[in-house]
Amino acid sequence: MLIKSFLDYLRYERNYSEKTVLAYGEDIKQLQEFAQEEYGKFDPLEVEGELIREWIVSLMDRGYTSTSVNRKLSSLRSFYKYLLRQGEVTVDPLRKITGPKNKKPLPVFLKESEMDKLLDDTDFGEGFKGCRDRLIIEMFYATGMRLSELIGLDDKDVDFSASLVKVTGKRNKQRLIPFDEELGRSMREYVNVRNEAVPIRSDAFFVRKNGKRLYRSIVACLVKRNLSKVVTVKKRSPHVLRHTFATAMLNNGADLGSIKELLGHESLATTEVYTHTTFEELKKVYNQAHPRA
Template sequence: MLLTDSFLDYLLYERNYAESTVKRYQMDILELQKFGEEQIEELTPSGVDAELIREWIIFMMDRGCAPATINRKLSSLRTYYKFLLRRGEVEVDPLQKITGPKKTKPLPVFLREKDMDRLLDDIDFGEGFEGCRDHMIIEMFYATGMRLSELIGLDDEDVDFSTSLIKVTGKRNKQRLIPFDEELKRSMREYVNVRNEAVSVRSDAFFVRENGKRLYPSIVSSLVKRNLSKVVTVKKRSPHVLRHTFATAMLNNGADLGSIKELLGHESLATTEIYTHTTFEELKKVYNQAHPRA
């Protein structure tokens, strides 16, 4: 018998785990036991070795278990064998050199360039200050790739119209400069004029509410979701999607990864490389749709 009642009592009474959690540990261990007993007639805790664990992992993967599920089951077994080692019931932890399957990172969601063109050129954002501001926010995200926190944190003094540079304060207060073109410059000047006319008392913030105070993250997230819904049906419609859209558009139009890394404020090039996978997936879709033998 692989499972010991003393382990379940330990989780329940010493670790104060919920009964549902203890039940999950029990099921994970019994699942390994069932698999192992198909190969070993009478399975004991000391009879489990690394080879059996690896075969169990392959078995679960073949059945379509997600990496997260497999790693959770391995975590249950690791806790169990640490318990057995402390009590001297086994001499070796068979999971010591076991590495679970890696979780596959989902590719970033992004909008096609034609959808962004339609949103910025054809969609009505409404009249007055709020409509102008909301359009400016969408355009700013798409033109610069900045994060939500960076956009909210922008002050008037961070936008230098003479040099066409925006100073952005990113993670860990690290600052970087993002250049902007004539089109964005015209849009920003128009927004500033409308804002200054509509809002009499303001803070130092570049983007403000009607009362002149800095925007909340929830306000920006809500307006982005509302306006993206006008051109796309993708489930995720957040400011970060516009950041992904900026990076993908830059890559598709010839920018090198190093430049995109600097514009996005990534610490590592490896983080930026996810966009090459995104572009490749898009190329595969185009190929499958267009090629007669695809």
């Protein structure tokens, strides 16, 4: 009766949709079934925190995500707040219950073979635009810089003699990123083509045909368009190339501290997400290759 009166309260006083009311009822029913299975009975007025914790563990063991478990806990919290207002209980059994933390999604990145195919085998087109678009992809992959940092580059920020590029990151913090001979050649080629095709231009390193600085949507669009030629992942943004840079560095022996500095992260904890990424890839390889996996 208590459960029915709660659902009627949601339905008629709170005007919740029938779908929502049914979901609340199903969540409470799940706890009821668990309690009856484990202890042979279920009385909402006698539920204690220990039962809720055991139920949470059972849900996680059955493969429920932390998001689903927290949604179910939200239903129970509403139920017991209702019982408290009605004077049916004096203590909320969920008062000290903390739901499982939602896992952050792992960064999406491209494999080195996919980047090789993109940079070595993909036709970016002729002339200024093709040369510029290819360099943008290569620069993201070779330096790990952010989109805002790339479009903010000026000619004066590129030091060819020292093979360094100065970028301005979050909160106007500047850092130096080294580049290798291959990227240096691509950058020199672009500058030569750009200077001939766009003689009158702004101070920006990457410009449009009219000589003005590129803006975010142009770069995001060209990255998405070109990544679509080699991968089918849903996320195909400049940030994916930043993740790809960090993952490739880690896979090829770079230490986390160095990657942190190159990416311009404030905290090493932010960089450590890439160790989880590479471990997930390692698990996939193991499961595919090991005969006993």
